[in-house]
Amino acid sequence: MAPAGPGEPVLRARALAKTYGSGASAVYALRSVDLEIARGEFVVLLGASGSGKSTLLNILGGLDTPTSGEVWFEDHALHGAGDEALTAYRREHVGFVFQFYNLIPSLTVAENVALVTDIAADPMPVDEALALVALMPRRNHFPSQLSGGEQQRVAIARAIAKRPQLLLCDEPTGALDYATGKLVLEVIARINQELGTTAVVITHNAAIAGMADRVVRVADGRIASVEVPARRLTPAELSW
Numbered sequence: 001m002a003p004a005g006p007g008e009p010v011l012r013a014r015a016l017a018k019t020y021g022s023g024a025s026a027v028y029a030l031r032s033v034d035l036e037i038a039r040g041e042f043v044v045l046l047g048a049s050g051s052g053k054s055t056l057l058n059i060l061g062g063l064d065t066p067t068s069g070e071v072w073f074e075d076h077a078l079h080g081a082g083d084e085a086l087t088a089y090r091r092e093h094v095g096f097v098f099q100f101y102n103l104i105p106s107l108t109v110a111e112n113v114a115l116v117t118d119i120a121a122d123p124m125p126v127d128e129a130l131a132l133v134a135l136m137p138r139r140n141h142f143p144s145q146l147s148g149g150e151q152q153r154v155a156i157a158r159a160i161a162k163r164p165q166l167l168l169c170d171e172p173t174g175a176l177d178y179a180t181g182k183l184v185l186e187v188i189a190r191i192n193q194e195l196g197t198t199a200v201v202i203t204h205n206a207a208i209a210g211m212a213d214r215v216v217r218v219a220d221g222r223i224a225s226v227e228v229p230a231r232r233l234t235p236a237e238l239s240w
């Protein structure tokens with residue numbers, strides 16, 4: 001099968017369920033999720049704490065597997081895939097950004113990004129990734145010398161330097177103040193638009209939803225609603 005073109009689904013979930021534990025202590029993190037994400041789309045996942053957002057993102061990114069149901073990346077079935085196949089999927093196709101930046105403190109900014117470009121099949125030059133997040137002037141600094149927002153931008157540079165098809169972000173602005181959070185969102189939006197990277201961003205912040213192509217609300221392990229904003233706003237136009 002040819003890779004999906006613009007607008008075609010790059011990720012598909014069908015009747016996805018994830019249960020932790022069993023019997024009386026079972027936690028139904030996802031109950032029955034059907035979702036398609038198109039190539040190049042910017043999707044925001046909203047929902048209360050514990051609603052299942054991270055579980056869904058982790059399954060889409062091959063960090064976790066469903067208890068039942070199907071999840072596909074293009075024509076690769078991720079459900080039931082073994083550790084080796086999921087590791088290869090993540091390495092080749094997925095960039096992750098988490099709330100905490102997970103940078104190596106003893107390495108410079110450029111060296112943190114090079115950790116990924118050294119092992120990727122078709123990486124961009126480290127300095128190109130740093131330019132995309134406007135951090136070239138800080139390339140030789142250590143993480144401890146950077147603000148939280150700058151550290152998060154390094155984490156984004158590291159995630160995109162391997163030219164992943166998917167950029168999956170779990171609360172990327174959760175540890176940042178308002179203005180810094182906006183800067184980080186601007187970077188993610190720019191990468192989505194300039195590189196065409198499909199982006200899925202989890203947030204508690206409903207205002208961020210304005211910058212999405214589609215807003216998926218998760219409640220109690222289910223998709224509660226899907227909205228398409230009339231116009232995609234820039235992060236600068238958002239306020240909360």
Ligand SMILES: Nc1ncnc2c1ncn2[C@@H]1O[C@H](COP(=O)(O)OP(=O)(O)OP(=O)(O)O)[C@@H](O)[C@H]1O
Pocket residue numbers: 020021027028029047048049050051052053054055056
């Ligand atoms: N490893 C685990 N073992 C048991 N229960 C878990 C595990 N991971 C998640 N859960 C439960 O699954 C449910 C969904 O969790 P999940 O982390 O996906 O929610 P979330 O919407 O991302 O929440 P938050 O916004 O607080 O990060 C929660 O009730 C959580 O307690």
